Amino acid sequence: MKVLSLVLITCIFVVSSFGQDITGQWHGALKIQGVQLPLVFNVTETESGYTATMDSPNQGAFGIPVTSTHFENNVLKISVTNSNITYEGTLGDGELITGTFTQAGKSFPMNLSREEIEEVGANRPQEPKKPFPYRSEDVIFENKQAEILLAGTLTMPEQEGIYPAVVLISGSGPQNRDQELLGHKPFLVLSDYLTRNGIAVLRFDDRGTEASAGDFSSATSVDFATDVASAVQYLQSRPEIDKSKIGLIGHSEGGIIAPMVAADSDDIDFIVLLAGTGIRGDKLLLAQQALIGEASGMSPNQLAENEVLNKKMFEIILKDQSEEEKKEEIKSYLTQVFRNIPKDNLPAGMSEEGYAYAMDSQYMNPWMQYFIKYDPAPILEKVSCPVLAINGEKDLQVPPKENLEAIKAGLEKGGNTNVTTMELPGLNHLFQEAQTGLPNEYEEIEQTFSPKAMEVILEWIQGQVE
Structure with missing residues (x-):
């Protein structure tokens, strides 16, 4: 099952780099309390730089959009904003990237290579084994x-x-x-x-x-x-x-x-x-975000700011107006909001306008629009x-x-x-x-x-x- 929360925002652009070829699949594995979670970054080069998606095979999740992909001076930086994920690693000889995976303030060493990671299964004692009766x-x-x-x-x-x-x-x-x-x-x-x-x-x-x-x-x-x-x-x-x-x-x-x-x-x-x-979906998401945020250690000010932002977004989606009108209103609102965010807090290479565009795409996803209104x-x-x-x-x-x-x-x-x-x-x-x-x-x-x-x-x- 997946989380009833905001979907990951769309991958949009990057800053180009020169040097070794970074394109293709990069395999890594997070090791947390003895459990191994394979991850794959799929990096593609475009005219303006690089884009990427992320796979998490154990979660049955493939093609997860990455917010930004930045490769310069042999340093790869990847950001998935809505999941609060970043990865930074250095490409060395032998096509091995040595780096760190960070989510919600917790960092874990994770190296990437071209070779698939041989999965070490977690202990799941309830999982039935064949032959079944x-x-x-x-x-x-x-x-x-x-x-x-x-x-x-x-x-x-x-x-x-x-x-x-x-x-x-x-x-x-x-x-x-x-x-x-x-x-x-x-x-x-x-x-x-x-x-x-x-x-x-x-x-x-x-x-x-x-x-x-x-x-x-x-x-x-x-x-x-x-x-x-x-x-x-x-x-x-x-x-x-x-x-x-x-x-x-x-x-x-x-x-x-x-x-x-x-x-x-x-x-x-x-x-x-x-x-x-x-x-209703909007009320559920607000309650969910508040409970998870509080349990994760967010400050009262952070919780309040997050609630104000999402309430406004939901109000726009709930309006009786065309999809194009909603898109324009969301982009306008987010552009205004993100002007007040320090540039260092934005994903690498992303402008305020680009960030607003990405968030707009997330909220205007057909599933999300339906869920918020339902x-x-x-x-x-x-x-x-x-x-x-x-x-x-x-x-x-x-x-x-x-x-x-x-x-x-x-x-x-x-x-x-x-x-x-x-x-x-x-x-x-x-x-x-x-x-x-x-x-x-x-x-x-x-x-x-x-x-x-x-x-x-x-x-x-x-x-x-x-």
Whole structure:
């Protein structure tokens, strides 16, 4: 799953340099508390200098836009502003770059080379290993509306029979069928647990990701909902599946998508919302940014400045005006804001106008525009099937109290009386047992999915399908 936060801003330009060839793929690996995270920088030369993208294979994230790429006097400087990432290294003989990776004020040595890094796996004790004590089948199904083929895995109990089933729906960002990120595979662990306990599970690669076709970059939650509806139709075609007992389990943004599908179909018999949202997107992002910022040690002044900036940006996006008018207003506002930022604080080689343009591109992304405007309440009012909504107490991305209350209020307003909400103590956004709840803790935790959370999910589903 990916974080419900602002997407990384667009790579725009660079300052040119002379000397050795820096273009191509550069492989490195961060080593944090014994865990190795491979990273790849893909550097391209243009007429005006260099551009780059970043890959994080363990997170299933490829082509992440880099804000700026600067290479001069054999020193490579890379900046990814919205993730607060910088990399600086010196190119020496033998095509080895010796340098330092910094994020959120924490620095780690990381060298880059042309050769792929041999991955050393993190300890993930919950990850199931073959042979599985159940049937596992790779499948392909069609989203006829979008005219694309989607690829996934269907797991079913070994014994012949007709089984209840669920479709797993991933969070924001391009996710594979295991929802793989930071060395964790939450959907693999969850599907294994449910299937061992008599529930068939279909999980699939998001459109445009791994084996699934389609364009992820131009899609919004509405488009992803049609993919999920197609997955349900596929399950209905399988003789091993009980057509009257098909449900949805959505995590994070998946918790927005599941009610969309359920509200529009009589074929959904229950839904489970894992860290689903109940408040409008702009309000969620403001709360998320404040909680993560405070937990990360930002000062009250920094938090206040960040809130003012983002509130204004969201107000512009929420206006009833054309896309071009919004773009111009955002660029104008950001240009004014960034004139007050010391030049040393801007990414290498970037002007105030260029920075404003990059931020404008980020906020005008189709997914971001839709998410900021989307209010889950009207859709929740139309959901009549049983609903379980759970959040971790330490979730800083989808604050539990206000979202669970809003989900319950929306469902009950529509007359739904079969609603269960739970805040699970000590768990973060990924439903791991956590200390702080901060995203930078996700990878360090060996646990992928709290057994207590999985028990809650299973017991509730069993109560619906008996």
